[in-house]
Amino acid sequence: MSKTIFERIIARELPATIVYEDELVLAFRDINPQAPTHVLIIPKKPIPRIAEAQAEDQALLGHLLLKAAEVARQLGLDRTGFRLVFNNGRDAGEAVPHLHCHILGGRRMGWPPG
Ligand code: DGP
Numbered sequence: 001m002s003k004t005i006f007e008r009i010i011a012r013e014l015p016a017t018i019v020y021e022d023e024l025v026l027a028f029r030d031i032n033p034q035a036p037t038h039v040l041i042i043p044k045k046p047i048p049r050i051a052e053a054q055a056e057d058q059a060l061l062g063h064l065l066l067k068a069a070e071v072a073r074q075l076g077l078d079r080t081g082f083r084l085v086f087n088n089g090r091d092a093g094e095a096v097p098h099l100h101c102h103i104l105g106g107r108r109m110g111w112p113p114g
Pocket of ligand 1: 005016017029031032086087096
């Protein structure tokens, strides 16, 4: 199967503004920001979406969430608040089939989400 855009960013075949990286995850600025701060944090393992994560991914997913909070803190979002979003499937507007957590902040968010 061909690589997704996010696998190509991990492999440095495509440029991205990286804000955090370790051996398991990568965080970079979204190309089409929906808030003053909009970062994506992804596992390096190519899990297509949360519905396809397996029990063996438990530690990786926990790490991803803890690092999402750490990145939000680093970007100063913890003072005012931030939102984490996983879009899963067509109705949620998932566009890239590589698991990603949106980290959104810097403005007041609406609820319910659109
Ligand atoms: P989603 O709709 O949840 O699948 O979100 C995919 C996000 O990925 C969307 O907000 C735009 C972002 N995106 C798509 N292509 C690229 C890219 O090449 N670079 C970066 N930095 N972000 C991208």
